[in-house]
Amino acid sequence: MGCLRSFIAASCFILGGYDIARAADPVALTWAAPVFPPAFIEDGAGLSGYGAQTQNWFTERLPDYRHNNVILPISRILAEIRNGTLVCSSSLIPTEDRKSYISFADTILLHLPVTVIIRETDRDRFAGYLDANGHLDFSSLVSDTSLRAALRSGRAYGPAIDTILDHIPQTAHITRISNDDKFLALLDLKRIDWTLFFPSEIEYFRRQINPQTGFTTLPVAGNTDLLQATYGCSNTPAGQAAIAAINDIVDDHPDMPWTHFYATWLSDADRAWYANAVRIWQNGRNRPPS
Numbered sequence: 001m002g003c004l005r006s007f008i009a010a011s012c013f014i015l016g017g018y019d020i021a022r023a024a025d026p027v028a029l030t031w032a033a034p035v036f037p038p039a040f041i042e043d044g045a046g047l048s049g050y051g052a053q054t055q056n057w058f059t060e061r062l063p064d065y066r067h068n069n070v071i072l073p074i075s076r077i078l079a080e081i082r083n084g085t086l087v088c089s090s091s092l093i094p095t096e097d098r099k100s101y102i103s104f105a106d107t108i109l110l111h112l113p114v115t116v117i118i119r120e121t122d123r124d125r126f127a128g129y130l131d132a133n134g135h136l137d138f139s140s141l142v143s144d145t146s147l148r149a150a151l152r153s154g155r156a157y158g159p160a161i162d163t164i165l166d167h168i169p170q171t172a173h174i175t176r177i178s179n180d181d182k183f184l185a186l187l188d189l190k191r192i193d194w195t196l197f198f199p200s201e202i203e204y205f206r207r208q209i210n211p212q213t214g215f216t217t218l219p220v221a222g223n224t225d226l227l228q229a230t231y232g233c234s235n236t237p238a239g240q241a242a243i244a245a246i247n248d249i250v251d252d253h254p255d256m257p258w259t260h261f262y263a264t265w266l267s268d269a270d271r272a273w274y275a276n277a278v279r280i281w282q283n284g285r286n287r288p289p290s
Contacts, residue, residue, distance in 0.1 A: 026066040029242060030087045031055060032077040033069070038204035038265045039091060042071065050200070050261040054109065055090040057258045058231070061249050065242070078102075081234050088233040088242060102232040103239045105246045109229040110259060110281060112199045112266070112274055113220070114157045116141065119187060120214030126194075135221035139164050145173045147193040152180040157196050160223040181205070188213050200265040217270055226277050256282070 033040045039051030046052075046069060059067045072080070080087045082101045094104045116136055118126055125147070129137045138161060141147065153176040156162055168174070175192075177183075183195045184205040197205075199217045206213055231246055233239035250256075259278055263271050 026064055027238065028068060028086065029062075029065040030068045030070060030080075030085070031059070032072045032080060032087055032089050033091055034074045034077065035071060036091070038200055040071075047071065050265050051091055051109075053261040054258045057261070058090070058108075058246060058249060062242075062245055064245075081232065084234055084236055086234055086236070086238045086242070088231060088239070090231045091229065092232040093227070093229045094232070098232070101235050103235045103243045105231040105243050106250050107228045107230050107285075108246075108250060108256075108258070109262070110256075110274075110278055111227040111229065111262065112217075112270060112277070113223050113225065113227055114161060114196050114198055115217040115219050116194050117184075117187065117197050117202050118194045118216050118218060119190075120216045122193065123216060126218060130218070131221060134219065135224060136218045138220045138223075141194070142168050142174065145171065147173065148191070149174045149194045150180070150183050150186055150192045151176050151196060152183075153178055155180070158223050161196065161220060184209055184213075184215070187215065199267070199270040200262065203265050203267055203270070215267075217267070219273075226281055254282070 033047060033051065033055070035042045035047075036051070038049045040047045041049040041052070059065070074091075077087070077089050078098070081089065090108075092098065092102065092104070094102075098104075116126075116138070126136065126141075129141050129144075131137065142149075142164060151157075151165070151174060157165070180195070180197075183192070183197070184202065186192045187195060188210060202215055202217065206215060231243070233242045256278070259274075263274055266274055
């Protein structure tokens with residue numbers, strides 16, 4: 001498979017006038033990423049975080065390109081890719097609309113889904129909402145007016161969660177706020193009892209605010225599948241060739257060693273959940289069709 005994709009990559013460059021083997025200089029490839037901790041953290045010297053580390057891991061294996069990095073909001077990234085210049089992003093979820101103007105690689109990034117976040121000491125208060133698998137009945141939780149919550153207004157938490165939130169009335173025990181960077185502090189101070197975050201986000205905030213504070217993630221029933229994201233480039237001959245080269249790397253590393261970067265931004269419990277979920281996903285991917 002890797003050899004086939006290499007052939008496709010070479011063909012795309014020749015057809016598009018980008019024959020790397022004959023080029024005097026490496027082809028310039030611009031990588032655009034948004035600031036979104038802990039995937040992409042702006043640290044003054046550029047970007048750090050697991051998304052930046054994963055991107056660097058791949059670019060080190062793409063020596064035929066001259067890699068440039070820029071920080072842009074996601075809307076600007078999509079606009080730049082649509083313009084047709086050789087721009088790639090390592091933080092994209094394929095959608096039908098995006099597939100019309102973006103060439104996507106195979107799945108690269110696997111993330112845990114949004115979960116309910118509570119204080120570690122409050123597990124007993126939520127035990128009644130958990131099923132035998134430890135998954136939380138979110139519909140029943142939001143109906144419990146004794147448990148206060150804060151959610152970010154306008155944020156999409158995923159279809160399974162958003163469908164429930166869209167059908168509950170405005171209530172005093174669930175506050176919607178435009179900025180969620182203080183939610184962890186509110187939870188620590190017992191001003192609220194639960195909120196919603198990606199597990200990696202809450203671990204990032206915990207380390208930033210109070211590393212000694214204990215928080216627990218509760219997977220939401222119906223929302224436990226890994227989220228899949230990947231790299232996307234302009235849907236041009238040059239962009240398609242870059243994606244073919246990236247897919248060669250994916251094919252050559254079926255154990256996905258780059259997932260380690262994401263796992264370092266998880267709690268011990270979530271890291272175990274993630275490792276098991278990745279193994280199940282990989283087994284399903286590698287299983288021959290019936």
